[in-house]
Every structure is written in C-alpha cells, then in structure tokens.
Amino acid sequence: MTRKTWTQVRAVMRLEMKKTFFAKRGLWIYAVALLPVLLFIVYAAVMANEQHGTANIARRSEKSLTYQDLLAVKPGMTKEEVTTLLGRPPDTFHWIENRPGENGSHVSISHEQYHYSDGQNDLWVGMVDSKVENINIHEAFNLGQDAVMFAGVFQFFFLRLAIFFGCLGIFMNLFRGEILDRSLHFYFLSPIRRDVLMAGKFLAGLLATCVIFVASEMLQTLAFLWHFSPSTRDLYLYHNHGLEHAFIYAGVTVLACIGYGAFFLVAGMLFKNPILPAAAILIWEGINPFLPAILKQFSVIYYLKSLCPVDIPVSPGTPAFFALLVSNSDPISAPLAVIGVIVVASVALVVSGLQVRRLEINYTTE
C-alpha cells in the first residue's frame, strides 16, 4: 500500500467514523450492544440481593457454620441431631398435612423446613415427622454453571443477534445510507480508486463495530463478575480460565464483525432493500447446523461456534432439533476457524470491490 493510498484510506475512515459513531439513526446499535450488559447487571443485582439474604441468615444462626457443617446433614437424621449439629435454625417453615387414612380417618403429617447458611451457601433441610427427608444445598458460586450461562448469552444473543444486527446497521449504511442521503457522489468525485474507498469504509465500519461490541463484551464480563467475592473472582479469572475466555470472546467478537461486516457491505451494494438480504443471511446462519458440510463453510457462525471457549451442554430430553441447534456437532480447529472467517470475509470483500467499480450515481432510481 502506497503512502498516498494510506492517506486516502485514513481520510475515508475519518469521515466515516464520525458518521458511524454519532449518527442518530445508529443509536439503536448502542442499545442492542448494551442489552446483554444490562442483563448481566440485573443478574448481578439479583445475585447480590440473594447473597445479602444468605448473609442475613448466617448472622441470625446460633452457631457459626462452615460449608463442611452444612454437608454433614444427611437424610434420616432426627430433628435433634440436626439442631445439635447446626444449632437452632434461624429460619423455619412448617405445615401439617392431613392424609386420608384407613377407615375414613385422617392422618396428620408434620412437615418442617429449616434454612441454614454459612454466609455464602444455603442449606434447606426438609423434615417429615421430625426426620430429615430431603436436603437442598444452594451454592453461592457455581463457576461452571455461570460460565455456561455467559456462553449461552454470548452465542445465542450477542453473536447471533446483537453483533449480527449491529453489523447490518453499520455496514449496510456505508454505501446504501449515502445513496439514500444522495451524498455518495462526493466520494466518487475524488481521485481515489473505488476499491480503496471501499477498503476505507470497511475499515471504518470494522473499527466502529469492534469498539462498540468488544467494549460491550468487556462490560458484560465486568457485570458478570460483579457479584462474585474477590476470592471467587480471582478463582474464576486466573484458575478457571475466565480471563482467557474473556479474551477469546473478544477475539470472536472481532472475527464476527469482520465476517458479518463483509457480508453486509456487499449486501448493501447489491440490494436496495436491506430487509431481504438481512433475512436471507439470518436464515442461512440459523439453518447452518442442518446444512451439508460443504455449505456450512459458507457461513460465519460455523467458524465462530468452533472458536467459542465454552460448549453449551444439551440437557437430557432436549428435542433433537434444538439439540442440534445448540450443540456444535462438527467443530473445526481454532486456526482453521480463524482462517475460515477471514477467507469468507475476503470473498465477500472481493465481490464488494468488483461491485463498487460498477456502481453508478443514479439517485432518482433509488
């Protein structure tokens, strides 16, 4: 790339960045990007409230309990054994059940539930006629489960909807928006190669989407970690690959912006109405798990799914259709996936480059 070409690319980017970041019609993209952050903030607030309740139960306990104390309660223990071990319960609930007995009489059964806490984890002990019948321990932090939840939000909302539609909003407008504004000729009157113009616009769109969505991904991680105690946070980030996952998610976000950006750039040049190509690409990406292996390679999500660090387990009993949608039945290696996205994006950019050279300024027919 010559110095002059680079100067031109930077000039295009400067003009486009201003429009992309501050356009009123692009405000919804910020909203879409911030939606999962909001989701995790709400989740963290709910969890913090639960922890506050748990700590309150622990404060009202007769004894200071440990997690091991909570685990010591077993089914079949008597009420006295439980109170000897854990002290009088700070929170109880009881009720009487009348069951029909023999000869038309009624049998009264006493149910009780004791709620204990070690300050972080909750124990619910269900007793029937003063004997432990069921035990339910709710751990404050289940890092594995939380990581799967984060992966689910990332894969099924952030990647497939937020980034997808965000890229649609930004990249489709790079040319189509200016045709509608009747200002595209401004670029076409400059001594700049059309493919250089396209490259500048694509890079501007890429920078904008990357800033918006990587920032969103980072904020999601922060919001997700918010309710963790400092020790659990360290455990998650440094021993449970949390930090590594955050960087991988950021990388997948960048690749998604490259892939979808290239798709929507070419769609914006080929189609006047963005709804049709957007719907077609959305359906194509959605049916990816059901496509033959050769066709799968022409989608972005196929590669991105293989790069996501956490697999979402399929619960037993999930219908086959949904199981196939959730699982990654045909994963490929990370290097191949990265190359795949770049190749798919490059093909789309080559088509855009050819198309932009043929583009005419004929606003009256738009």
Added chain:
Amino acid sequence: MSDRITFEDVSKFYGEILGVNRVNLSIPPGITSLVGPNGSGKTTLMNLMTGLVRPSRGQIRVLGFKTDDPENMFKIVGYSTQFDAFPKGLTGYQFIYSYLCLSGEGSENAERLARQAIERVNLVEASSRSVASYSKGMRQRIRLAQALAHNPKVLVLDEPLNGLDPLARSEMIALFRAAAAQGCYVIISSHILHEVDVISDQVILLSNGYVVAEGQIQSVRSEIQEHPTQILIRCDRPRALAAKLFESEYMIEASVHKDGHGLLVKTRDADRFYLSLNQLALDGIEIESIAPADDDVLSVYEYLIGNEEVVR
C-alpha cells in the same frame, strides 16, 4: 495525453429510458456550454464525462483518460454537480479539506488549497459554519470551491449559476473566463441562454438525448440553411438603403428598426450580401455598423430546438 474530451458513439439508457444517444463529440479547451431543455441529456452527458454513470455503449476519454479510472482522471477534473446534498456534520472548510485529503493531499497542502478555493468563491466568512446552515447560493459556491480546489484542467459545472445573485454570477463568470484563458476546459450546462451567449466559446445543443448541433455559435448558425440570416444595419437613411437593397438578389426581407436608425434585413447568402453592401455604401449612404442579429445562442436554440423551457 490527448488534448480533447471525446465521446465516440456514446449512448446511455436508464433501463428503457433514453439518457443520450449516439453522441460523438470532441471538446476543445475554452468554455463549452451544454444547452437544452430539461431532460435533454445535459446532466447525463456530464455524469458520463465524469464517470458517475457508465455508458451503455461507446467510449469517453477526458484528455486521454478513461472515465472508469477515477484515480487518474479526477486529478485533472473537477465536477460541481447539481446534487444538493453534502456529507453530514461538516463545515464548509471541512468539506473542501476532507475532499482534498481524499484526493491524497497531505494535511498542510490540503489546508492551503482549501483556503485558496474558499477565497476564490468568496465564502471565507461562512467557511467555519456547517454546510447544513448555508443558503442555496452558498451551497452552490461551496460546490464550485470543491470543483476548483485542486486546480483541475477540466471543470465540469452543472448549472453553476443557479441560486447565485447577480453579483455572484458575474464573479463566477469571471472565474470561468479566467480558467478558460489559462487553457482549461470549462464545460457548463445552463438553460439561461443570455448567460450562455455571453460566456461560451462553443456550444453543444441537446434535445431529447441527441446532440442537435455543436461548435462555435456562428458556425452553427451558418449551417442552419432553412432560416435566413438576419443582419442589423445601423445607418442614417434606412428607408433609402432598403430601397437600394431590394435590387440585390440575395435580399429576402427588410424592415426598418423600431428606433428609425437601422434596418433589419434577412438574407440567404450573408457573404454575398456583405459584398453587395460594400458597393451600396459607396453610393452615399452612411453606414455606422453591420452586425448579425441572429447568430446568438438564443436564435440558434429557437431555430433548432424550439422555444421550450428556456430562460432568455
């Protein structure tokens, strides 16, 4: 590098709608005006010339450059379009400056050229204001500044005087003349015929997508055989002159000018008529001046195209 702007058998169709058809042109330096009613193909011709639209058939070269080579062509071409839209959020100065940066100019050079261009169109005071707040005339001038900013050899100006007040019009006309005097190719489209007449070195008359005539206005006029040439003769005794002129075989019609000090004659052979007039002048009639009365754009336009949608 060729020294002409050439169209070789160029046609442009928008679907089934004709833009221009079978245009062959060779435009020399100087001010060339495209004249024709709305929809005659003036803007299409300009858009073809600058590569904004591609020809359906034929080839266009601007001083040797193909129009699908914007990188090289727009180094020597500046186009002020009729499109009245601008990139959003830019001041007048930023508009010109960013155009120059797009052209690959370095920051300092772009700054200098932008200021020069803004000065040339007298928009210095408003240059720090957003283009969105400009009046129609100011927007016209900032578009002209954009076209002029990189000192192009070819200036293509689509209705450049639209929206300008009389003072600004004369300033702009002076600007175009100065550019033409320096050897530039100034292509102007206009439907204001008296202005075209004043500024043009040559004209291209368009009608319904066809080039009806092209060249210097006098030569175009001389080729219109079906309309006799009109000549205004200023003299002291117009009636006596008329009586003598009717003896000439080249004379068709004569009428005394309404101020009583001239004679308007129609002839089919102007050259021979002038020769016979020399003889008459020797016979004692004092002739002050002889001037063609219908070799202006307005007359040629009326003869060739008719009287539709033009402003005299």
